[in-house]
Amino acid sequence: MAMILEAKGLSYAYPGGVTALSGLDLGVQRGKRLAILGPNGAGKTTLLQHLNGTLKPSAGTVHLDGTIMGHGRTELAAWRRRVGLVLQEPDDQLFAPTVFEDVSFGPLNLGLSEAEARQRVIEALNSLRIADLAERPTHMLSFGQKKRAAIAGAVAMRPDVLLLDEPTAGLDQFGAVHLLAVLEKLQAGGATLVFTTHDVDLAWAWADDIALFDAGQVARQGRPEEVLADAEALSRARLKPPFLLELGLKARQRGWLGADQPLPRNRSDAMALLDGI
Amino acid sequence: MIACDRLAHTSRWRTRPLAEKALLSLGLLALAVTLPPAGGALVLGVALTAALAAGTPPLALLRLIAAPMAFILTGALTLLVEIGADGIHLSATGATQAAALVLRALAAVVSLLLLAVTTPASELVQGLRRLGLSAEVAEVALATYRFLFVLQDTAAAIHATQTARLGTTGWRRRIRSTGMLVATLLPRALDRAHRLEVGLAARGFDGSLRTISPTRPAQGRRLALVAVLLVSVGVTGAWL
Ligand SMILES: Nc1ncnc2c1ncn2[C@@H]1O[C@H](COP(=O)(O)OP(=O)(O)OP(=O)(O)O)[C@@H](O)[C@H]1O
Ligand SMILES: [Mg+2]
Numbered sequence: 425m426a427m428i429l430e431a432k433g434l435s436y437a438y439p440g441g442v443t444a445l446s447g448l449d450l451g452v453q454r455g456k457r458l459a460i461l462g463p464n465g466a467g468k469t470t471l472l473q474h475l476n477g478t479l480k481p482s483a484g485t486v487h488l489d490g491t492i493m494g495h496g497r498t499e500l501a502a503w504r505r506r507v508g509l510v511l512q513e514p515d516d517q518l519f520a521p522t523v524f525e526d527v528s529f530g531p532l533n534l535g536l537s538e539a540e541a542r543q544r545v546i547e548a549l550n551s552l553r554i555a556d557l558a559e560r561p562t563h564m565l566s567f568g569q570k571k572r573a574a575i576a577g578a579v580a581m582r583p584d585v586l587l588l589d590e591p592t593a594g595l596d597q598f599g600a601v602h603l604l605a606v607l608e609k610l611q612a613g614g615a616t617l618v619f620t621t622h623d624v625d626l627a628w629a630w631a632d633d634i635a636l637f638d639a640g641q642v643a644r645q646g647r648p649e650e651v652l653a654d655a656e657a658l659s660r661a662r663l664k665p666p667f668l669l670e671l672g673l674k675a676r677q678r679g680w681l682g683a684d685q686p687l688p689r690n691r692s693d694a695m696a697l698l699d700g701i
Numbered sequence: 702m703i704a705c706d707r708l709a710h711t712s713r714w715r716t717r718p719l720a721e722k723a724l725l726s727l728g729l730l731a732l733a734v735t736l737p738p739a740g741g742a743l744v745l746g747v748a749l750t751a752a753l754a755a756g757t758p759p760l761a762l763l764r765l766i767a768a769p770m771a772f773i774l775t776g777a778l779t780l781l782v783e784i785g786a787d788g789i790h791l792s793a794t795g796a797t798q799a800a801a802l803v804l805r806a807l808a809a810v811v812s813l814l815l816l817a818v819t820t821p822a823s824e825l826v827q828g829l830r831r832l833g834l835s836a837e838v839a840e841v842a843l844a845t846y847r848f849l850f851v852l853q854d855t856a857a858a859i860h861a862t863q864t865a866r867l868g869t870t871g872w873r874r875r876i877r878s879t880g881m882l883v884a885t886l887l888p889r890a891l892d893r894a895h896r897l898e899v900g901l902a903a904r905g906f907d908g909s910l911r912t913i914s915p916t917r918p919a920q921g922r923r924l925a926l927v928a929v930l931l932v933s934v935g936v937t938g939a940w941l
Contacts, residue, residue: 478899501905509903515854516893517900519847520912521823528913533905542913559915561710561821563850577904 428454428616429507429585433484434474444470446640447484452585452618457611459627460620461651462637463662468620469512471637472587475618476509505534508583512590514570518562523554523573526562530581548580551606568595575603579610586610588619592626604630628652628666629690636661649687668694675701703853704765705817713756714819719828720919721927725751726816728931732938733808738801740938745808747934748815757818765814766807773806822846827914840910848890855889856882 429452436445444467452458452475462468473479474486477493477500485492493503508530511517520526527548531541549555552572557565562573571594578586591607592600611617621627627634627648634651636644638661644651652658653673655665671694672687680701681687688694709715714722726748733744752762777799783792792798816825823846830839859882863869868878898906 473899476903478902500902501907504903504905509900511896511900511903513896515851516896517903519844519897519901519910521821521843521846522915525912525914529901529906529911530904532911532913533907538913545913559716561706561823563847563854564707564710574900581904 426454427451427487428489429475429618430487430490431471431474431484432487434471434481434486435483436470436474436479436481438470443640445474445481448641450635450642450645452616453633454616455611455614456632457607457617457619457630458633458635459631459648460618460635460637461622461624461627461661461663462620463622466637466661467640468637469589472509472589472618472620475585475587476507477503478509505581506583507585507587508578508581509587510575510578510589510591512593514567514574517574517577518570520562522559522561523565523576524549524558526573527576527580530577534581544580544582545576548576551579551609552576553602568599571595572599572603575606579606582613583615585616585618588617590621591619592621592623622663624652624658624663624666625668628669636663672697703849704761705814706821708757708761708765708818709821711756712819713754715821716917717819718917718919718923719820719824721923722816722819723828724924725927725931726812728927729812729815729934730809732931732935733805733812736935736938737941738804739941740935741801741805741808743934743938743941745804745811747930748808748811752811752815752818755815755819762814762818765818766810769810770807773803773810776806777803824914836909843910848894851893852886852890855893856886859885 431448431450434445434448434450435443437443448467448471450460450471460468460471470479474481477486477495480495487493488503488506493499518526520529524545527545528541531544532538534541536544545558546555549558552575554569554572554576557569557573562570565573571591575588575591586607588607591603595603607617619631631648634644634646634648635642636651636654636657638657643661644654644657649669652665652669658665668688668690672681675681675697676683676687681697686693688697729744729748729751733741733748736744749762753759780799780802781792781795782789783795823843826834826839826842826846830836860869860878863878863882867874869875901910
C-alpha cells in the first residue's frame with residue numbers, strides 16, 4: 425500500500441525536558457482514514473505538529489510521498505500546501521474579525537485569486553453547514569461553531585492530507601455525526617485523513633487504520649479489528665477495547681455471527697446482529 | 702470599547718456601507734462643534750434619533766454616554782463660579798455658558814458614538830486601510846482587536862473559577878485572587894500568541910494576514926441623502 429506520509433524514528437522533547445516522542449514510526453496510507461489513539465498526554469498533538477512541520481524533531485525524519493521533508497522556508501510552504509492541520513483548540517486558529525474573512529485566509533495564501541478564494545470559502549462554509557455564520561464575528565460563537573469554522577479554514581485549502589486534532593471533541597452528537605460525513609466527502613474526493621482521539625468507540629466505528637500510542641511511540645499500527653482487539657496493548661495505553669467490538673467477538677464465540685461475517689461497527693450493525701439471533 | 706463592539710455587531714446598521722455611516726457621524730460631529738448652542742441641541746436630537754433608529758438599546762446608549770458626561774459636567778461646573786477680589790461667587794453668565802458647553806459636548810459625543818455603535822472596530826480599521834493606512838499597522842490593530850477578546854474570555858474564565866471556589870469573598874481574598882489573575886494572564890497571553898502562530902502557519906502564514914473583507918460599496922444616492930440631511934441640519938442650526 426502506498427504511503428503518502430511517513431514518520432521514521434521521530435524523537436522530540438519539549439524545552440524543559442518532557443520527552444513527548446521517542447523513536448516513533450508511523451505510516452499514513454494514501455486515501456485512508458488513520459486514527460491516532462492514545463490517552464491524555466500521550467503525545468498525539470505533538471506528533472501531528474511534526475506531520476506538518478510545525479515542530480522539528482531532534483531525531484528522525486518525515487517523508488511526504490517518499491521524499492524527506494526539510495524545515496526551510498520554501499519547503500515548509502510546499503509541505504503545508506499539501507498537508508493541512510486543524511488544532512485541538514479552535515481559538516488558536518481563528519484570528520479574523522468574521523468567519524468568512526477567517527476562512528479566506530488559507531485560500532489566499534495558496535495564491536488563489538480573490539474570486540477563486542471566495543468560491544472556496546463559500547464551498548467550505550456550505551459543506552460544514554455554517555454559511556449562516558459567515559458574517560458573524562469569530563468571538564461571538566459557541567465552541568462547536570468555532571470548531572467548525574476552524575475546520576472550514578483548513579478544508580477550504582483542499583489539502584491532500586488533513587490532520588485533525590480531536591475533531592469531534594466538544595461537538596454534540598449531531599454535530600459529530602455531521603462532521604464525520606463532511607470528512608467522508610472530502611475523503612471521497614481523494615483526501616487522506618489523520619485524526620487523533622482517545623475515544624476507542626469512534627476509532628472503531630470510523631477508522632480504516634489505527635495507530636496505538638504508548639510511551640512516546642506507536643506501540644501497534646494495523647487494521648482496527650487487530651489493534652483494537654488487543655486488550656493487553658490497549659490497557660498498557662490506559663484504554664479499553666470498544667464495546668461493539670467486544671459484543672461482536674462474543675457473538676462470534678457464541679456462534680451468532682459467522683467467522684467470515686463482519687463485526688458490528690455502528691449502532692445499526694449491532695441492531696441487525698441482534699435481530700438475526 | 703467591548704460594549705461598543707457588541708452593540709455594533711448586533712446593530713441594524715451593521716451591514717450598511719461604512720462611508721454612509723462615517724459621513725453621517727463625522728458630519729454631525731463637525732456641526733456639533735461649529736454650530737451655536739441651539740444648533741447643538743438640534744444635532745443632539747438628530748444623532749440620538751439616528752442611534753435609536755439603528756436599533757441601539759436606549760439604556761445601553763445612556764450607559765455609554767455616562768462616562769464622558771461625568772467629565773463634561775465637572776468641566777461645566779467650573780464655569781458656574783467666578784473668583785473675584787471679593788471671593789468666590791456665582792457667575793452671572795456662567796449658567797448659560799455651562800449649559801451651552803454641556804449641550805455642544807453632548808452632541809459631539811453622541812455623534813461619534815453613532816459610528817461606534819453601528820460599526821465594529823475591525824471594520825473601521827479596514828476602512829482606514831482603504832484610505833491609505835499601511836497594511837502593517839492595520840494588521841497589528843486587527844490582531845490586537847482579536848486578542849482583546851481572547852484575553853477578555855480568559856480573564857472572565859479565570860475570574861469565574863476563582864469565584865466558584867470562593868476566591869472572591871472578602872476583600873483580602875479578592876485582592877489575592879486579582880493578583881493571581883493578572884499574574885496568570887501574561888504567560889497565558891504569550892502562550893496563546895504562540896499557539897495562534899502555529900495555527901496560522903498551518904494555513905500558510907507568510908507574514909501578512911490577507912483575508913477577503915466584505916466589500917459594501919456605498920450608494921451615491923444614499924450618500925447624497927446624508928449630505929442633504931447634514932446641510933439642512935447645518936442651515937437650520939445656524940438660523941435658530
Ligand atoms: N508546550 C509544552 N511544553 C512542555 N511540555 C509539553 C508541551 N505540550 C505538551 N507537553 C508535554 O508533552 C507530552 C505530550 O503532550 P501532547 O499534547 O502531545 O499529548 P496529547 O496526546 O495530545 O494529549 P491530549 O489527549 O491531552 O490532548 C505531555 O507529557 C505534555 O505534558
Ligand atoms: Mg492533544
